[in-house]
Amino acid sequence: MFNQVAPHQTRNRIVATAMRLFWEKGYQSTSVADLLSAAGVNSGSLYHFFAGKQEVLLAVLDAYHKGIRPMLLEPAWAGTSDPIERVFALLLHYRSALVSTDYTYGCPIGSLALELHEPDPPVRALLAANFHAWRDAVRKCLVATRPRLPPKVDPTALAELVLATMEGAVMLARTHRSVAPLDACIKLLRDYFARLGAAPASPPRGRSKPKPRRRNGN
Amino acid sequence: MFNQVAPHQTRNRIVATAMRLFWEKGYQSTSVADLLSAAGVNSGSLYHFFAGKQEVLLAVLDAYHKGIRPMLLEPAWAGTSDPIERVFALLLHYRSALVSTDYTYGCPIGSLALELHEPDPPVRALLAANFHAWRDAVRKCLVATRPRLPPKVDPTALAELVLATMEGAVMLARTHRSVAPLDACIKLLRDYFARLGAAPASPPRGRSKPKPRRRNGN
Numbered sequence: 001m002f003n004q005v006a007p008h009q010t011r012n013r014i015v016a017t018a019m020r021l022f023w024e025k026g027y028q029s030t031s032v033a034d035l036l037s038a039a040g041v042n043s044g045s046l047y048h049f050f051a052g053k054q055e056v057l058l059a060v061l062d063a064y065h066k067g068i069r070p071m072l073l074e075p076a077w078a079g080t081s082d083p084i085e086r087v088f089a090l091l092l093h094y095r096s097a098l099v100s101t102d103y104t105y106g107c108p109i110g111s112l113a114l115e116l117h118e119p120d121p122p123v124r125a126l127l128a129a130n131f132h133a134w135r136d137a138v139r140k141c142l143v144a145t146r147p148r149l150p151p152k153v154d155p156t157a158l159a160e161l162v163l164a165t166m167e168g169a170v171m172l173a174r175t176h177r178s179v180a181p182l183d184a185c186i187k188l189l190r191d192y193f194a195r196l197g198a199a200p201a202s203p204p205r206g207r208s209k210p211k212p213r214r215r216n217g218n
Numbered sequence: 219m220f221n222q223v224a225p226h227q228t229r230n231r232i233v234a235t236a237m238r239l240f241w242e243k244g245y246q247s248t249s250v251a252d253l254l255s256a257a258g259v260n261s262g263s264l265y266h267f268f269a270g271k272q273e274v275l276l277a278v279l280d281a282y283h284k285g286i287r288p289m290l291l292e293p294a295w296a297g298t299s300d301p302i303e304r305v306f307a308l309l310l311h312y313r314s315a316l317v318s319t320d321y322t323y324g325c326p327i328g329s330l331a332l333e334l335h336e337p338d339p340p341v342r343a344l345l346a347a348n349f350h351a352w353r354d355a356v357r358k359c360l361v362a363t364r365p366r367l368p369p370k371v372d373p374t375a376l377a378e379l380v381l382a383t384m385e386g387a388v389m390l391a392r393t394h395r396s397v398a399p400l401d402a403c404i405k406l407l408r409d410y411f412a413r414l415g416a417a418p419a420s421p422p423r424g425r426s427k428p429k430p431r432r433r434n435g436n
Contacts, residue, residue: 026335028246106332110386113393114324114332117244127393153409157402164386164403168328171385172378175331175345184375185382191371192406195413 011049014039015063018056023108026115027057054120057112061126064109068133083141084148084199087162090138091186094170095179103177106170109134135159148198165189229267232257233281236274241326244333245275272338275330279344282327286351301359302366302417305380308356309404312388313397321395324388327352353377366416383407 017039021030032053036043050056064071076093077086097105109130116123135156142155149155165185172181193199235257239248250271254261268274282289294311295304315323327348334341353374360373367373383403390399411417 024335026246026333028244028333029335104336110389111332111335113389114329115244115246117242117247117329118322124393124395131390131393153406154402157406160387160390160399160402161383161406164383164390164399165379167386167389168382168384169378169386171328171331172349172382175342175349177342181378181382184372184378188371188375188379188410192410192413195410 010041010045011059014041014046014049014056015059018060019063019108022057022060023105023111027053027112028115054123058122058126061109061112061123061130065126065130065133068130068137072134073137082204083144084193085204086141087138087193088186088190088199088203091162091166091182091189094166095173095182095186098170098173098179098182103174106174107167110167110170131163135163138162142198145198149196153196162189228259228263229277232259232264232267232274233277236278237281237326240275240278241323241329245271245330246333272341276340276344279327279330279341279348283344283348283351286348286355290352291355300422301362302411303422304359305356305411306404306408306417306421309380309384309400309407312384313391313400313404316388316391316400317397321392324392325385328385328388349381353381356380360416363416367414371414380407 014035018030018035021034021038025034030053032043032046035053035056036046039046046056050059072093073090076090080086080089094107109127113119113127113131116127119127136159138159139155142149142158146155149158169182169185173179190199190203191201194201232253236248236253239252239256243252248271250261250264253271253274254264257264264274268277290311291308294308298304298307312325327345331337331345331349334345337345354377356377357373360367360376364373367376387400387403391397408417408421409419412419
């Protein structure tokens with residue numbers, strides 16, 4: 001019983017490996033052979049579950065979409081209950097990820113969205129679904145503080161601005177190998193939120209930046 | 219005399235063709251064979267000028283960097299003299315490019331920055347130089363209106379926010395094949411500038427959106 005690998009375990013291992021390789025190397029640069037080797041499965045197993053690399057990509061995008069809460073929001077929001085602070089905690093989560101991976105990890109969805117110049121419709125639909133899920137998570141935070149926002153400011157549009165700023169700032173931080181562009185954007189977004197009356201001008205004490213993680217050892 | 223093609227013309231043709239192919243298909247998906255075929259040159263000519271595809275990429279990034287004024291800023295700013303309106307004219311230039319190319323054309327630098335997961339140092343340096351040139355063009359607009367900005371707002375940081383927002387919003391617009399995310403971001407950036415006291419809350423009459431270009435004919 002314990003020596004048998006359940007089929008879904010093999011499928012999950014392929015998807016988890018593809019997630020890692022696509023964000024480390026990119027989709028185009030990851031061959032099916034790379035996937036098989038890194039996942040430790042043979043091609044028969046892969047083609048049993050997937051018609052080809054694009055189907056693996058669809059499964060990866062679906063996994064990101066289904067996993068947004070446990071994989072992204074819950075870790076980012078642990079210990080933060082104020083809805084506006086959750087928006088900034090989400091941005092700082094990307095900051096931590098960039099620093100702790102030496103700028104390898106940005107936003108996997110953003111990277112795939114720009115790497116795939118003309119994605120096939122199902123791929124595009126899942127990229128869009130991921131962006132929507134992220135934006136809606138932020139929108140819900142903004143709606144929860146609706147009375148703090150001026151009536152003319154649309155929470156959906158403001159959530160879109162937060163998402164666009166994160167994506168662009170992560171791109172700049174990765175290219176410059178520095179968190180300075182991301183820090184500048186976070187500071188000004190906070191200033192905008194303060195001018196909207198939605199947040200204090202300064203972050204709550206002790207939460208402005210996550211502690212740097214140790215690079216060596218645990 | 220007129221039948222001879224000057225060497226720099228061949229080099230320029232290769233670079234111009236690479237610019238087009240890299241933004242249409244991406245860097246990884248463009249082979250040297252694609253380049254030779256599209257540019258109508260033989261491999262001897264290409265290798266006379268470039269050691270390989272990465273050297274062509276460096277020439278492309280250098281061309282974007284040197285061409286930021288004639289290729290981007292001057293067309294975007296034609297007819298707009300107010301420095302703050304120039305910032306928004308630049309954003310609307312991307313909007314026009316997205317619409318007129320059916321969302322094929324985003325920002326070529328942003329696309330390359332995310333497509334190349336671990337760019338070699340000279341590639342990364344030229345990507346960063348392009349981002350800096352763009353940011354500095356916006357920063358100069360902001361510095362020109364310095365008295366309109368609150369003293370605590372750093373023009374460099376604000377220019378970084380404009381760049382990050384453009385890059386992220388172009389990414390979202392391309393994925394959704396809609397200008398709605400970009401329009402939402404432009405509207406809120408304008409709202410932020412208005413709250414900073416740097417711009418009117420509404421764009422000057424007749425300049426809020428560029429006229430749609432005709433898709434057929436000229």
